[in-house]
Amino acid sequence: MNPTMAGKPRLYYFNGRGRMESIRWLLAAAGVEFEEVFLETRQQYEKLLNDGFLLFQQVPMVEIDGMRLVETRAILSYIAAKHNLYGRDIKERAIIDMYVEGTIDLMAIIRVHFKLSPKEKEENLKLIIERATKRYFPVYEKVLKDHGQHFLLGTQFTWADVQLIEAILMTEEKEPDILSEFPSLQAFKARICEIPTIKKFLQPGSQRKPPPDEKLLQTANRVFNRK
Structure with a gap:
């Protein structure tokens, strides 16, 4: 196992909501601390691609339990099941x-x-x-x-x-x-x-992100090399 993948879940995405926000919400609700790597440059994204970390060449990507998971629904399902938030049958x-x-x-x-x-x-x-x-x-x-x-x-x-x-x-x-x-x-x-974990996530200074703005769009365009 990669030692960087053995600790807290690590989330790779922009410093904004997008498709990652529901993952942040679910981890926070489960009381799981996580780290974030914010994509700001095209070079960061290309390194993830060249290292083979993005199965379908896209983010969100989450390093968790020795895996590099992509596809938002797959990530959410895994977290929900792991933390007993996915029903009993x-x-x-x-x-x-x-x-x-x-x-x-x-x-x-x-x-x-x-x-x-x-x-x-x-x-x-x-x-x-x-x-x-x-x-x-x-x-x-x-x-x-x-x-x-x-x-x-x-x-x-x-x-x-x-x-x-x-x-x-x-x-x-x-x-x-x-x-x-x-x-x-x-x-x-x-x-x-x-609920204590939710209440904590709703406090100022948490890892919850504000509504998206033009700056976030510009960052995404830069990282994905959109014109």
């Missing part, structure tokens, strides 16, 4: 997967927002609000209400809850009153944000 995992995919779909719409023109941002914001309030949040509201429990899987805290709180907070950044018609989700948010 294959049926529960399937349910968690469904809930997670819903939040990922919503977050994908939000993630592109900062790249858009002012006019496109107007339309995108309408889409975010429409999808959140009509397609996704009603599902999670009903699940929580029907269970009468704290978490999406009843009394069991899972990856699905971590992904949902990330999606809620991302959506609130675009529309602060987005949960006004969802009392169960409001209560869920309050409960989850009081």
